[in-house]
Amino acid sequence: MTALFSSTADLRQYVRISATLPWDSISCYVDSALDMYLRRYLSDEVMTALDSDSTFLTLSRKALAPLAVYLAADEMAVMIGDAGITVQNEKDKRAVASDRKIQKARESLQERGLMALSVLLEYVASRDGLDLSTCPRLESMKGMLLSTLAAFEEYVSLQGSFVAFLEIVPTMKGIERRLERELGAPLMARIRTQSDSETILALHECCRSYVAYATASLLSSERTRRQRMAGERIEWHGLVRPLFEDSEERQGWYQKMEGESMAAIRGIIESHSTELGMEHSDSRVDYHGKGKRIFYI
Numbered sequence: 001m002t003a004l005f006s007s008t009a010d011l012r013q014y015v016r017i018s019a020t021l022p023w024d025s026i027s028c029y030v031d032s033a034l035d036m037y038l039r040r041y042l043s044d045e046v047m048t049a050l051d052s053d054s055t056f057l058t059l060s061r062k063a064l065a066p067l068a069v070y071l072a073a074d075e076m077a078v079m080i081g082d083a084g085i086t087v088q089n090e091k092d093k094r095a096v097a098s099d100r101k102i103q104k105a106r107e108s109l110q111e112r113g114l115m116a117l118s119v120l121l122e123y124v125a126s127r128d129g130l131d132l133s134t135c136p137r138l139e140s141m142k143g144m145l146l147s148t149l150a151a152f153e154e155y156v157s158l159q160g161s162f163v164a165f166l167e168i169v170p171t172m173k174g175i176e177r178r179l180e181r182e183l184g185a186p187l188m189a190r191i192r193t194q195s196d197s198e199t200i201l202a203l204h205e206c207c208r209s210y211v212a213y214a215t216a217s218l219l220s221s222e223r224t225r226r227q228r229m230a231g232e233r234i235e236w237h238g239l240v241r242p243l244f245e246d247s248e249e250r251q252g253w254y255q256k257m258e259g260e261s262m263a264a265i266r267g268i269i270e271s272h273s274t275e276l277g278m279e280h281s282d283s284r285v286d287y288h289g290k291g292k293r294i295f296y297i
Contacts, residue, residue: 003062005030014065031070033064036071037113041121041166044135050124054112060122066112069198073106086264100247118162124147125162138168145176145192155212156254175214179207183269187276199272203265210261216254 005011008023011030038047038060050056124130125138132138146152149165152172157162182190189196191204269278 002057004034004057004064013063014062015069017069026068026072029075030064030128032071033068037067037117038064038120041117041137042124045134046124046132047235049130050127055123056120059116059123063113066116068108070106070109070113073109074104075200076141085256106134114163115161118160120162121166122162128189137166137169140173143165144169144172145204145211147170149225151208152212155209155257156216168219171218172211172214175211179210183265184278187269187278197273197275203268206261206264206268208274210258213254213258213261217252218256220252220254242253250263263286290295 005027006023008017010024011017011026012019017026042209121138125132125141126134141147147161149158149160152158153160154167182193187203190200191207194201194204269276
């Protein structure tokens with residue numbers, strides 16, 4: 001693959017850093033960003049196949065430049081040597097930025113880099129004729145009820161982030177498997193293929209909304225967000241935005257919509273059980289049926 005950057009000047013076209021920063025000091029972070037972000041989703045085979053694609057190279061640079069500086073920010077602020085970890089503090093030089101300003105700068109770099117990465121990955125996924133079999137994270141979306149970002153955002157907004165969508169694919173798959181256990185594999189197969197039956201099409205729509213709202217309910221709860229932030233890492237906001245914080249006394253909006261979608265699924269199945277080949281089972285116990293007895297001990 002063509003080297004995306006070869007100098008500090010190349011990097012400065014996409015991110016604001018000092019022109020005097022030695023390339024040797026920042027180049028290792030560019031390599032790390034390539035491994036940690038781009039290679040996480042794309043294989044060397046796919047990147048090599050797109051090596052002559054100018055759009056792919058430009059989008060890659062837009063994503064990796066801020067992400068590389070984001071990775072470098074903490075380490076480059078200190079010096080590691082025989083005296084341990086130290087900072088330079090001399091007079092007549094630029095003052096050290098406040099912790100809050102540093103935090104906001106890192107958040108901006110991360111947000112900008114990951115949104116640019118989203119644009120890049122969505123571009124790659126939309127390319128016709130490109131073999132993505134070596135990219136399991138992109139291939140994992142196939143066959144799902146909500147297999148595209150646009151399909152998921154019919155119900156819940158991810159602020160247009162394709163990276164966020166890829167991150168929640170495992171959660172959606174788990175919810176789909178749970179739904180399949182409840183409805184049965186044969187019926188779920190018909191729902192996924194969207195047969196011509198109006199009943200199946202109605203179930204397909206309800207199942208899609210159920211998966212989206214159940215996923216959003218898990219990822220936007222107050223407790224879940226506290227767990228993600230427990231390690232004091234920067235919280236990237238490209239996931240699911242809660243409509244309000246939940247509590248013990250009330251459910252969040254997504255949780256309510258999840259319940260309504262499941263109720264609609266069960267209502268359709270109950271009303272069309274014969275058509276769907278599913279016997280209606282009454283869970284009530286008949287205490288007065290023939291042959292029933294009550295014994296006192």
